[in-house]
Amino acid sequence: MRQLFLNLNELVFSLRTVEIMFFLIADQNKTFWFPEQASTFAPEVDWFFLAVTYISLAFFVLIVGFMVYFMYAYRERPGYRGSPEALHNNALEIGWTVVPTIIAVWIFYRGTIGFLDMMTIPADTRDVQVVAKKWAWSFGYPNGVIDNELHLVVNEPAKMIMRSDDVLHSLFVPAFRAKCDVVPGRYATMWFEPTKTGTYDLFCSEYCGDQHSKMGAKVVVHTKEEYDAWFTKMQIPPSDPVEYGKLLYAKTMGCASCHSIDGAKIVGPSFKGTWGGEVALAVGGTVPFDENYVRESVLNPQAKARAGYEKASLMPSYQGRLKEEQISALIAYMKSLKSE
Amino acid sequence: MSAVISKPLVAPVESAKEPGNFLTHTSGFLSWALTLDHKRIGLMYLVGVMSSFLLGGVLALVVRAHLFYADGAFLTLKQYNQIFTLHGAVMVFLFIIPSVPAALGNFLLPIMLGAKDVAFPRLNLSSFYLWVGGAIFFLVAMLTTGLDTGWTFYTPYSLETTGPVVLATMGVFILGFSSIFTGLNFIVTINTMRPPGMTWFRMPLLLWAIYSTSIIQVLATPVLGITMLLLMAERFLGIGIFDPKLNGDPVTYQHFFWFYSHPAVYIMILPAMGIISELMSVHSHKGIFGYRMIAYSSVAIALFGFLVWGHHMFTSGMANVTTIVFSALTFTVSIPSAIKVFNWLFTMYKGTVSLTTPMLYALSFMFLFTIGGLTGLPLGALSIDRHFHDTYFVVAHFHYVMMGGTLVAFLGGIFHWWPKMVGKMYNELGGQISAGIVFVGFNLTFLPQFVLGTRGMPRRYATYVPEFEFLHQLSTYGAFLLGIGLFVALGVLINSLFRGKKAPTNPWGGATLEWVCSSPPPHDNFSKPPVVGDPYDFRGLEYDAREGGYVRRK
Secondary structure (H helix, E strand, O other): HHHHHHHHHHHHHHHHHHHHHHHHHHHHHOOOOOOOOOOOHHHHHHHHHHHHHHHHHHHHHHHHHHHHHHHHHHEEOOOOOOOOOOOOOHHHHHHHHHHHHHHHHHHHHHHHHHHHHHHHOOOOEEEEEEEOOOEEEEEOOOOHEEOOOOEOOOOOOEEEEEEEEEOOOEEHHHOOOEEEEEEOOOOHHHHHEEOOOOOEEEEOOOOOOOOHOOOOOOEEEOOOOHHHHHHHHHHHOOHHHHHHHHHHHHOOOOOOOOOOOOOOOOOOOOOOOOOEEEEEEOOOEEEEOHHHHHHHHHHOOOOOOEOOOOOOOOOOOOOOEEEEEEEEEEHHHHHHHHHH | OOHHHHHHHHHHHHHHOOOOOOOOOOHHHHHHHOOOOOHHHHHHHHHHHHHHHHHHHHHHHHHHHHHOOOOOOOOOOOHHHHHHHHHHEEEEEEEHHHHHHHHHHHHHHHHHOOOOOOOOOHHHHHHHHHHHHHHHHHHHHHHOOOOOOOOOOOOOOOHHHHHHHHHEEEEEEHHHHHHHHHHHHHEEEHHHOOOOOOOHHHOHHHHHHHHHHHHHHHHHHHHHHHHHHHHHHHHOOOOOOHHHHHOOOOHHHHHHHHHHHHHHHHHHHHHHHHHHHHHHHHHOOOOOHHHEEEHHHHHHHHHHHHHHHHHHOOOOOOOOHHHHHHHHHHHHHHHHHHHHHHHHHHHHOOEEOOOOHHHHHHEEEEEEEHHHHOOHHHHOOOHHHHHHHOOOHHHHHHHHHHHEEEEHHHHHHHHHHHHHHOOEEEHHHHHHHHHHHHHHHHHHHHHHHHHHHOOOOOOOOOOHHHHHHHHHHHHHHHHHHHHHHHHHHHHHHHHHHHOOEEEOOOOOOOHHHOOOOOOOOOOOOOOOOOOOOOOOOOOOOOEEEEOOOEOOOO
């Protein structure tokens, strides 16, 4: 009896394991194949992919079915001898040329229709200026509001006007089933219409160097009211310069993707404990780390490259992108890191 | 008196009956290093490409082990980028491209033609040394300075990264010449050295495949050479063709690069298809179904393959019309591949199917290549590709084609021709077990990657969001299983060198000319020109237990 109980327990346990595995394979809110459907493109891509997959599966089952059957039926065995003669059958040859061709033409046609919808940008869109640089995204909204998150309004088409400051990047939002490369030297445009509020992942999907896998951002889809509230808040910078500097550092300007505040070397030097000291230069000698040094390094990064960061070429110039009071705020923030 | 004479006469006759083969013909290091014998060159290539494969495979396992955890297991981001670059570059340039044509092709092509050697034996040796030189140059360049551009060298990243892009591209340039020389040599050999009676449509299908491949090698590889030179010129002279800072266009580089590298995909897969044509018919002991369709489809793939490079750039911002045209052309290339699969399948119909090691690899190929081919359909469809481009779906797709296709066919080919190459039979059960482990391990590695792709996991990521961890772990387990399978295969082959039975002339019952030669073949292949018949005429080929192989009865 006890043994039976144990066996039953084991069985239940293993069933649970299988259940958990299935749960892990297919997240509950999403389908087995896809993440959430959060844009108008998503239903089209999903059903079309599933249609192609089922057609493919039918062919696959047919091919593997025949293969396994032939392996069994015509296997080499005592007393059996198959024909050595080469066979040929024109009807079959024509059949398996024409049928796949028809299916391929249909897939091409459907794919092209869907593609043209994705490429045809509606007339009245909410425009976002996207800047990709190693290794952060920045999103520009009206009135000079800049943020490192992409904020959108549900059920309103949005157009991304994208440029890269250095190498190839690619903006990819899986929940929107949308992707477009950002090629330096020209503007790339893409659009999508979110259909569901929430927060989604945005990835860089074109290899861009060291921190490629870290070059992500969040997409926040708001209701109209939420968006307006957010936008109003963003237009008024914090009055405290340290707070303002922190906002610029962490969110708006994306300094944090290259400069840490805990002493770690990411790409550029850390801000921790540097204020007020002397820094060694790549060309030799030292300079005091003061207001003028920070200002010059932000506007013309190559002017006084630090030892260990000889090229400083990874740092783009912020000439024209930072206002004077923003530079002052960043300086105030760096000072505050010293006192902590 | 007669007894006295007859005794010493017997021994020399016996030893003369044991003819020297190409392995024992001469000996010493220089007899190999300076050989003009296509078979020895083929074997040296085989050692070279398999060493490259071992290196590329170990790197793949490092990549998979690192990706076991979402935050990465043990590499820094930069190290990961260098290792996946090295993995891709080694596998593509040093393993897959030369694998079948240079290693098996060199060994088999002249024998299948009933010839003594290729048309230009010295060019053949020089292309081997170009390959060795290029490979060493390339590896030293990559290892000493940590190239991290990915195997594609995309601009402008490759123009500004500190890695030794110029040295690596120089290596690719040299390897390209090796590839061109081999292609040229094979084209001339097939055109001029076929024996009387071997018309185009009496050629073994492997030769059709190698011929098509050679045409691509000769026509497409120079474009890679030009691209690499332009890349060097851009880096040194700043001519302003690819670099946007100098008014160049990075997308131009992509066009140049893929104009070679997409046809190169067919350089990789076509010879593998040729192998499968041989394996399916020989191990079904039955003539190939639809010979002409398979032959024509090889040529069709070679031609269409030149016109589809744009599908690597569907999201890079080409004009809509260009994108749509490339999509249409991409679908055309799927048809000849489908035709091949159906014809191989029906070759088994009413045959006598022996489930030998090579056949198991060939059947694995059928399974895996079908998945690889079918998953190309959604990628060719423009709307779906917006989501799938540069995700793991693409990674899984091309590994199914390149690895499940080319590598598995190559292994099948090695097991098929191994007795011919070294004159030893391997342990059949061991070989079958390796095929089974490779099959299971491969699917466990790459099936989860399709799902990772549809869920939006971008490729070339050293770390990833936690919800992808489970599927990544499945994939890592699979990769290690696959590694075990490959080591079993290697062990079976090496074991056969020491403990294998002597191979008969025709262990599988093949009807092409290499199975007329002894195993291993003599130095000059055929002492008298062979009689050329139908390469797929299996009538009268019967197993002879005394011989341990097949003999043809009239």
